[in-house]
Amino acid sequence: MSYFVIGYFALLIGGACVAAYYKQQSALIVLFALTLVSFLLGIIGGAVVLWGIAVAAGALAFCAMTAYSFREFLILLLPKRLAKQVATAPLTASFGMFVILIYMIAGIFAPWIAPFGEAEVVGSAFAPPDDTLLLGGDQLGRDMFSRLIFGARNTVGLALLATTLAFIAGAATGLLAATKGGIFDQLMGRFADIIMSIPALIFALLILSIFGTNLTVIVIVVAVIYSPRVFRLTRAVAGNVVVMDYIEAAKLRGEGDWYLIRREILPNSTAPLVAEFGLEFCFVFLLIAGLSFLGLGIQPPTADWGSMVRENATLISFGVITPLIPAAAIALLTVAVNFVVDWMLFRSSGLKEKL
Amino acid sequence: MTEQNQKNVLLSIRDLHIEGYTGEEWLPIIKGVNLTLHRGEVLGLIGESGAGKSTIGAAAMGFARDGTRISSGSIVFDGIDLTTASREDKRALRGARIAYVAQSAAASFNPAHKIIDQHVEAPVQYRIKKRSEARKDAIELYEKLRLPNPEEIGFRYPHQVSGGQLQRAMTAMAMACRPDLIIFDEPTTALDVTTQIEVLAAIRDIVDEFNTAAIYITHDLAVVAQMADTIKVLLNGEEVEEASTEEMLDHPKEDYTKSLWAVRSFKKPQKARPKDSEPLISVRGVDAAYGGGLKVLDDVSFDIHAGMTVAVVGESGSGKSTAARVMTGLLPPRKGEILFKGEVLPPRYRDRSKDQLRQMQMIYQMADTALNPQVRISEIIGRPAQFYSGLKGTRLKQRVDELLDLIEMEPSQYYNRYPPELSGGQKQRIGIARALAAEPSFIICDEVTSALDQLVAEGILKLLDRLQRDLGLAYMFITHDLATVRAIADEVVVMQNGQVVEQGPKEEMFKPPHHPYTDLLLSSVPEMDPNWLTRLLEERGVDNVGEAAEV
Known part of the structure; x- marks a missing residue:
């Protein structure tokens, strides 16, 4: 038996004892259950599996520590009002914020961070990773790492633009429909129904093949597809606010619709709308990646995560993980955004209880 | 009272402390309250909102709401300490030996089931009665509580009966297992005065008949005077004083109690209509x-x-x-x-x-x-001034300060606050x-x-x-x-x-002389006299109150 295995179990059991002594029930359960599972896995898979578990636990601990220190860092750095809110964030949310920050830095400073240009051929096709090509080369010999960095700018930027557009359109109509009611509300509602009744991907494919695949068309199509959802949500949220007495008071004062929306309704519906923005962003992001994968999205040679997965897909049959890296980048961002959104949803519902 | 003291004690709460979690720390809600309830006694708990009435009511069942905890003290119900009893023990008590009647019967009944089905749930669950017996008993209780068509009313759904009837049906439900103790948490607050009477009369009769002990929680003094043998006054989670109803009404000791009693004395002289002027x-x-x-x-x-x-x-x-x-x-x-x-x-x-x-x-x-x-207070108040009079900058601020002075709130302190940070009375003043x-x-x-x-x-x-x-x-x-x-x-x-x-x-x-309806309204307003309800029922006859009253 190797020293590693002995040390591994000694650490687990010792940890469990400490937890039991200090009456940390949940920690005890986790540690001891892990010990038992490790026995079983150790017998079946040998020391390698235990290595795997140790590395995974280490990675998890690393992420948690990053999240923790990032949160404390933010609390110190931000103004008081914001810092107080950040202090309530769970570790998952601060991890999500950390990941989003990294992506933002990568996207904004892409030309300075990336060692090569996005369309620059620097090595042989499918070159293995080495000191200059950190993640190897793609099917044309371009640097995978540089393209990944530029992809953050292109894919995320495009998704952000499309989501924002969808939000502006959806939220504006939703708020107006809730405030005005009547015919306008009905018309907008039915119009939203019509758009929602067409399958999103097919609609996008259709429009893109009619108008050609340039960026403007992609952004507009995606915005049109997603704005009815935003419309629905905004109308429902604003509908709850519109019946409040303070809206009645403002109406009786003679205020116009624009004032009602801007000063009275919007401040009371931002929390769910921001959360929805995060969720929609993920969907839009996936749709754009999907379109790129199908070859109708962002056109080469512009770097884009969706098309990067497609272009390098053949490599997967050789047991190389290169095509999975852009996919992992997509997954990580989606998870990170969801972490943050979860926290915001929790906060907005928690606040309601307090009131 | 001495007669009651000789009877054995049913519920005894000693030095009860309850804390609530607000923001990031545990703050005390109940600060050392003692309470003794004998069998068959009705105790009235009164106080303003936030005084901890309902929290004590829930604690009497050994229950602490989400976000609150019983931090110290003992709650002994018939020899069982509810603070240390197991969940199962407490469950066996609730519904069977301690029952609860909530403020809003409409919100407490499940709208998807018939009233009588909800009524028999507890006795059948605790194996006290068979379903058919429990139904028969329910109908008897409905009759005792003077519900119209007792044979039939239980087979309706909650939305098919009126608020007052529903509140009585809920009292009947609480009685289903013949509990030793019922907690009434503001059972008539949501009802009209005319409906309130029939519920009060029904509750009082049935509590007398089965010699059930009750804790009656309310903020209405006149109501509690009709119902309770003993009154306990609470303020901010502390007991102010406790005395028998007559004594409390006639000779309150503490200043706070006196101030509560004096509230209804505010009266302004009536102004006559100005002669031959146009109405506004x-x-x-x-x-x-x-x-x-x-x-x-x-x-x-x-x-x-x-x-x-x-x-x-x-x-x-x-x-x-x-x-x-x-x-x-x-x-x-x-x-x-x-x-x-x-x-x-x-x-x-x-x-x-x-x-x-x-x-x-x-x-x-x-x-x-x-x-x-x-929206900040300054803008809530400032907006109409800005909108109608076109005030801006310092003149607007001056006007807001003036208005805050007018409603007796310190401008510098409230200018930048938000409504959720204010108390109910302060919010109404801002309105x-x-x-x-x-x-x-x-x-x-x-x-x-x-x-x-x-x-x-x-x-x-x-x-x-x-x-x-x-x-x-x-x-x-x-x-x-x-x-x-x-x-x-x-x-x-x-x-x-x-x-x-x-x-x-x-x-x-x-x-x-009044119009008969005005008369009904006027005579239905509870008075501070503890014999008011008895007298009224004698005058009108028990069946001629509330919805059944002839107008």
Whole structure:
């Protein structure tokens, strides 16, 4: 038996004892259950599996520590009002914020961070990773790492633009429909129904093949597809606010619709709308990646995560993980955004209880 | 009382501390309350909101709500300490030996099941009775509680019976296992005065008959005087004093108790209608309905003169608030018109001029929903001033400060606060300031004090009265609380089923002879006399109260 295995179990059991002594029930359960599972896995898979578990636990601990220190860092750095809110964030949310920050830095400073240009051929096709090509080369010999960095700018930027557009359109109509009611509300509602009744991907494919695949068309199509959802949500949220007495008071004062929306309704519906923005962003992001994968999205040679997965897909049959890296980048961002959104949803519902 | 002391003690709470989690720390809610309840005794718990009445009521079942915990003390129910008892032990007690009657019966019944099915649940669950026996017993209880058609009423769904009946059905349900203790948590607060009587009478009879002990939680002194043998007064989670009902009513010891008793004494002299002057607002033959439905208002007419307070009273559903909606222009009438200083107002508020809108302001019942929680106090009050008078910068700030002074709130302290940071009474004051900011001549007050504690409500009434004298405002006071009417009104309009049944100066209205409906309303208001309910029932006969009353 190797020293590693002995040390591994000694650490687990010792940890469990400490937890039991200090009456940390949940920690005890986790540690001891892990010990038992490790026995079983150790017998079946040998020391390698235990290595795997140790590395995974280490990675998890690393992420948690990053999240923790990032949160404390933010609390110190931000103004008081914001810092107080950040202090309530769970570790998952601060991890999500950390990941989003990294992506933002990568996207904004892409030309300075990336060692090569996005369309620059620097090595042989499918070159293995080495000191200059950190993640190897793609099917044309371009640097995978540089393209990944530029992809953050292109894919995320495009998704952000499309989501924002969808939000502006959806939220504006939703708020107006809730405030005005009547015919306008009905018309907008039915119009939203019509758009929602067409399958999103097919609609996008259709429009893109009619108008050609340039960026403007992609952004507009995606915005049109997603704005009815935003419309629905905004109308429902604003509908709850519109019946409040303070809206009645403002109406009786003679205020116009624009004032009602801007000063009275919007401040009371931002929390769910921001959360929805995060969720929609993920969907839009996936749709754009999907379109790129199908070859109708962002056109080469512009770097884009969706098309990067497609272009390098053949490599997967050789047991190389290169095509999975852009996919992992997509997954990580989606998870990170969801972490943050979860926290915001929790906060907005928690606040309601307090009131 | 001595006789009761000899009986054995049913519930004994010693030095109870309960903490609530707010923000990031545990703060005390109940600070060392002692309570002893004998078998068959009815204890009245009274106090303002936030005094911890309901928390103690729940603690008597060994229950702490989410976000609260029992931090120390003991709760001994019939020899079992509920603070240390296991979940299963407590479960076996609840429903079977300790029952709970909530404030809103409508919210406490499951709308998807018949009343009687919900009634028999507990006895069947605890294997006290078989289902058929339990049903028979339920029908007997319905009869004892004087519900109409006791044979049949249990087979209806909760939405098919009225609020008062539902509250009685809930009392019957609490009785299903013949518990030793029932906790009544404000069972009549949500009901009209006329319905309240029948529920009170029913509760009192059945508690007497089965010799059940009860904790009766309320903020209404007159109600508790009818129900309780002993009264305990609470303030901020601490006991102020405890004494038998007669003693408490006649000789309260503590100043706080005295102040509670004195609240109903506020009364302003009645003002006579100015001679041969034009009414400020006059409602002429108004019919109104929501959508194409039934008429909610039927030929309603009344006048309001400048500087006077007109109280519009009636049960819920009598059309009081609809009248206000018609006057403000939110609901255009089907027939009839609203005159302001002799001029006909456009039926829709959208068609009214800025000045017409400015003249008529509203103060709402629920200050929570009447103030935008996301807007600073300075803007809530400042907006009407800015909107109507075009004030800006320092002049606007000056005006807001003036208004805050007027409602007796320190400007520097509240200027930048948000509504959720204020107490209920303060929010209502901000609502008043917002109405005043428009410099109106007429204010509609829609049940402005009914959501407030008595002491706070009195403060609001006094403030409104002072403002009326200083600024010459006319009020239309919509209320179901006749004590408020007595305190503040000059003239009274009584409404029933969308019609005005009687109107006139206050003094006349409170003196007989009355219209029979006015009489019913007036005699249904609980009085501080502990024998009031008994006397009333003798006068009217037990079957002639509330909804069944002949008018």
